[in-house]
Amino acid sequence: MAKRPLSETVRELGALSTVGLSFVLAIVLGAWFGWLLDKWLGTRPWLFFLFFFFGLVAGVINVYRTAGRFPK
Numbered sequence: 001m002a003k004r005p006l007s008e009t010v011r012e013l014g015a016l017s018t019v020g021l022s023f024v025l026a027i028v029l030g031a032w033f034g035w036l037l038d039k040w041l042g043t044r045p046w047l048f049f050l051f052f053f054f055g056l057v058a059g060v061i062n063v064y065r066t067a068g069r070f071p072k
Contacts, residue, residue, distance in 0.1 A: 012070055019066050023059035030055020 034051025038044045 015066060015069070019063055022062050022066075026059035026062060027052065027055040030058065 030051040030053075031048060034048040034054075037047040037051070041047065
């Protein structure tokens with residue numbers, strides 16, 4: 001197995017370390033936006049759950065795309 005340059009390893013490590021943060025952030029932003037819309041429109045709790053689900057899906061897609069960039 002050929003050794004990879006340190007810069008490439010550090011770049012991959014940096015990209016992978018942001019996966020968890022972006023996953024949680026997508027969920028939190030979706031839930032927050034749904035909560036704001038629920039508060040504004042008086043539709044509690046439906047938009048909260050809908051946008052929470054959208055955030056969850058967006059987070060999973062982001063993890064899948066990020067994981068697909070790296071060779072196994």
